[in-house]
Amino acid sequence: MRDNKILMVIDGNSLMHRAFYAIPPLSTKKGIYTNAVYGFMNMLFKLIEEYHPEYIGVAFDRKAPTFRHKEYKEYKGTRQKTPEILVPQFDTLKKLLSAMNIAIYERDGYEADDILGTFARIAGEKGMKAYLVTGDRDALQLIDENVNVLMTKKGITDIRIYDEKALHEDYGITPAQVIEMKSLMGDSSDNIPGVPGVGKKTAFKLINKYGTLENVYAHIDEISGKKLKENLEKYKAQAFLSKRLATIIKDAPVDISIADCCYDIPNSLELKELLMELEFSSILSRLDFDMKSESEKPDIKRPKTVINIEDASSLKDVLSSIKAGDTIALLVEDDGLSIASNKDRVYMVPITHNLIDMGLNYNEVMDILKSILEDRDVKKITHDAKKLMVKLSKEGICLDGVYFDTFIAAYLIESTKEKYDMAQLMYDYTGLNIDRVDASDILILYTAMKHILKEHDMFTLYEQVEHPLITVLAQMEIEGFKVDKNILRELDKEFTESLNTLTSEIYDLAGEEFNINSPKQLGVILFEKLDLPVIKRTKTGYSTNIEVLEQLQGQHPIIDKVMDYRQIMKLKSTYVDGLLAVIDPEDGRIHSSFNQTVTATGRISSTEPNLQNIPVKVELGRQIRRVFVASSDDHVLLDADYSQIELRVLAHISEDPTFIEAFKNNQDIHARTASEIFNVSIDEVTPEQRGSAKAVNFGIVYGISDFGLARNLNISRNQAKTYIESYFARYPMVKEYMDNVVHEAKLKGYVTTLMGRRRNLPELNSRNFNIRSFGERVAMNTPIQGTAADIIKVAMNRVFYELKKRQLKSKLILQVHDELIVDTHKSELDEVRDIVKTEMQNAMELRVPLVVDIGVGYSWYDAK
Missing domain, CATH: 3.30.420.10 (Ribonuclease H-like superfamily/Ribonuclease H)
Structure with a gap:
């Protein structure tokens, strides 16, 4: 008698791997990684909603070797190791499934596939409809009149339902022939050897004609092709081994009861608390749970x-x-x-x-x-x-x-x-x-x-800094920044001419014309025709990114030309063509959007266009600033820039006396650091030593490693390590601060700026070394960079509201990193200069002075 109820059995390992790679890493505030579990749960609910199964079971692999490994030790030997941040998520999922009253099945010596196979047999015996959910094509052999396979094709959203008809439409074979095909052609994903030289087409031809592996060998004399016949005869034992490895067993010694798979997700406190701990608010919503405990629920009502x-x-x-x-x-x-x-x-x-x-x-x-x-x-x-x-x-x-x-x-x-x-x-x-x-x-x-x-002790920060800044940023957007279209067109012409010249020079050096903007074509020229050493490969060919080009510099003159070409092309497309497209036709200004809620450090960002990303390290990039001009002939731009604000914050926070003394004496901090690191007098510091010290100074702020510093300075890792050790030897309290802030962050789970801005750091509890190291760098950097962000915000507020209070014609129009720009009426220049300098230098009281450099000019380029 047929049972009309539906059984669904899920390959837990397969779906977890699919979900892990489909969803970016997610973690809770406590640092528990959840992306695979979250993806699995969403898939589970989607399956329940679409197929309405009365019974659900989830099968898992065990770590112990299976009977297949014992017969063939290389079985699945080519599989990559499970990612470190995925491993603990399996225990999390099992705990969650148990709380949901969903049956879990696993057995040492057997794979999840074998448990699916055993369920498929039992379903057939009972005449039940069964759905097997997996991303592994091995399961296609289990299809019959009762059993369908729900195959995840891409990520966790695209599912293909396979019955016997669909299998034949896609692959041209029957379920039983899935095994026969693998016995001949093997399976690289499971490292099943098959018969060398027998590919998919040959295997299909043989199985389509003879039906089974046994029948292929029964008619071996009929098979044409000397090499094929030789291989079949030579690797006969390997072919039958492959068939045994590829065959899913249907009698795994697992205590399976269909009744145990009858699930009823409970509205239990255990499940609710676990979902809250995992921060799965959308799943709580699906289950109609309230996120708050009874004691936490506010006395609120929906509008009547x-x-x-x-x-x-x-x-x-x-x-x-x-x-x-x-x-x-x-x-x-x-x-x-x-x-x-x-x-x-x-x-x-x-x-x-x-x-x-x-x-x-x-x-x-x-x-x-x-x-x-x-x-x-x-x-x-x-x-x-x-x-x-x-x-x-x-x-x-x-x-x-x-x-x-x-x-x-x-x-x-x-x-x-x-x-x-x-x-x-x-x-x-x-x-x-x-x-x-x-x-x-x-x-x-x-x-x-x-x-x-x-x-969280952040209400003062909200009231005194972030809230008044809302109006400041709104008015900056409304005011906009005037752009000189004529200069833009001149730059467009100049860049176009440069690109044409570089294109011709690159073609000459390459000996042929090609699409310079195509990484694939450029890779062929560099690494095949010019025979330059291959640095890195991608899925589609050779990598030609900036890191690769930098490593190839000096090996062929075409490299510098290509780098120049790319730089000018980016400037033209992003800042010439891009700016022309966003100029307001009514007032001739660019009204960028200033974002207060984007960066985790508290920094303000800008978009449409991003005025903070205009390159200034090269002269061509700086030329873009010529385009931005004062609002009229009666105005000039006043540009005020904090000098080394992050290093000054570091000196204050660390309380290092040597560091503080350098700033109080208005010394060149990079020359002073070079003097300390290289053990020479400041007068003897060379430009190269100062450059290295500058890299160390700013690198320390960002928690740089010896590897990172070595790459930045193009020196050996040992030399970089020596620089860092010498730095900390001269500034021991900086090292003490770095160690203490990481230790405290691990205890608290967050770091704060001097004004109380908080950043949660779940990364510090990660088992993954790279993620944990990232968390440690952020812990070191956030109090410094975040405090600098707070200072510039305070300065913006003070300058804006003082200009408004005095009812001046001058307007604050831009903030870029540590820099403020005021569109200043010429008659108010001295007054505005005094306001800006005073308010910026007194934005926060530190152990070292805040120094502001001010420039004035008609264009941003001239003022800077």
Whole structure:
């Protein structure tokens, strides 16, 4: 009698490997790696939703050798070792499956395939429908009228269902012939030898004609081809060995009971706590779990009322009820603006241009909203206030009174996230699972986030640094930076001519024309025609990246030409063609976006275009700065740049007296370091020694290794090690700081800047050496680089608000790394110079002075 219920058996090892390589490394705040487990779980739920199995079992390989290894010790000998950060994830998965009441099967001496095979036999005996889930094509031999294989083809999302028909369509064989084919052609993935010289086509031809391996040898005299026949005869034993290795057994001594595979995922505290520990919020959501424990749940309710504003009168009534001192939440949505003054009611205001059908006039709506949005006495809580400020400025509205921004708060709480989606934040910080968030949700999120900021000692950082910076960055975006198109066109012409000349020279040196921009064609020229030594290979051929070209310098004149060509091509495409494409046609300015929530260190970044990435180490790159000019003939650009701010922060944090003395005496810190390292007087320091000392100084800030320093200076690793040891011998308290900060970070799980900015470091607990070393470098660097970021932000705030307070015409328009640029009215130049220097140098009190270098010019190039 046929059992209509469905059995699903999963090859745990296969799916875990698929998930591991499909999903980038993920780790919890405690450093537990979870990407493979997370991928597996998502696949599991997808399978459950699509196939509705009543029974589920998961099979795993064991570490112990199998009967196949005992018969052929080279079996699977070519397999790569399981990645170190994947190994512990198997135990994590098994623990999770157990908590979900999903049966696990494994047995020493047997593979997961054999357990799948045993299940397939039992399913057949019971007349059950069975799905075997794997990425291993060996399982295709198990297909029959009851058993289908769900084959993961790519990553964990693409699945092909194989029954006998589909197998024949794709491979032209029957399930039984899967074994016969492998016995002849072997299998490189499992290191099954097969018969040398017999490939897929030959194996298919033989099996298609004779059916089985035994029948092939029964008709050996009929087989044409001298070499083929010789190999078949010579390697007969190997062919039958291969058949035994390739055959999945169906009677593994595993205690299998279909009834045990009947699963019912419990709503248990054990499962909930494990999912919370793994930070699997989306899976908790699938299972309808609340992220918070009962004691943690805030006393919150979803809004009871959503009111759609459909006419101007209603809008006026709503806004007239909002008084000075009130707190409201604002959120821009796809089709309007939601406004809430409490958690129980939200008003939806349409602000699209197409409002005629609703009896509303767009300009009228904006005029009504303006009175509230520009009222600084009405406190506004929102998500991504800068974006809202920039958007409203285009409508002639200057948003004021912003009190709290959940977007910025989320970034401070967890600075390494890629995005800060409102719905996910609601789930993470309040336990509410909301499909569509509105302004009332922001009020709930605000309460939770303010509490966490205070708990992490970061509320002062938010209030005094990050929050006022929102307005600064918004105004910088709105103001923009004027660009001289004529200079851009001149550079375009100059770069084009240079590229044409270099192209001709490269063709001459190569002896033929080819596509210089094609790594494949360039590789053929360099490593085949010119016979240069191959440094590195890729999947598609030879590597010709910058590291390879640098190693080939001096071996052929074509290398320098290609490097120059690439540099100019990048400058032209990125900064000439790219800038021309983003100039605002109305004001002739570039309005870059300044991002406050992107870098984990606290640094501000810019995009569309990235003005912080304009190359300045080469003269051609610096020429790009000529394009950026003052807003008018009555203005000049004032460029103020901190001098060696990170080294000064390091001196302050480490309290090293020798380091501090050098800065207090206004010495050339690189020459002083060279003097200490090379044991010579400062007057005797050579340019080469100073350059090496500079590399050591900045390398120490970033936790550089002797290997990294050796590569940077093109010296031996032993010499680099000597430099670093000499540095720490002269500055022992710097070494002490480096050791202490890593030790404390391992204990706490995070590091902080002088102003309390926190960065979590789960990497420090990794078993993987490279990942753990990365965590240690970040632990050393973050307090330094992060403090420098805090200082420049404080300086930006002070300069911006002082210019505003004095009602000057001069505007802060750009921040790049440690540099501020003010578009300065000529009549205010002396006053602005004094403001900028004073505010920057006093942004934070350190044990060493903060020094600011100031330049003035019509263009950014001239000012710098």
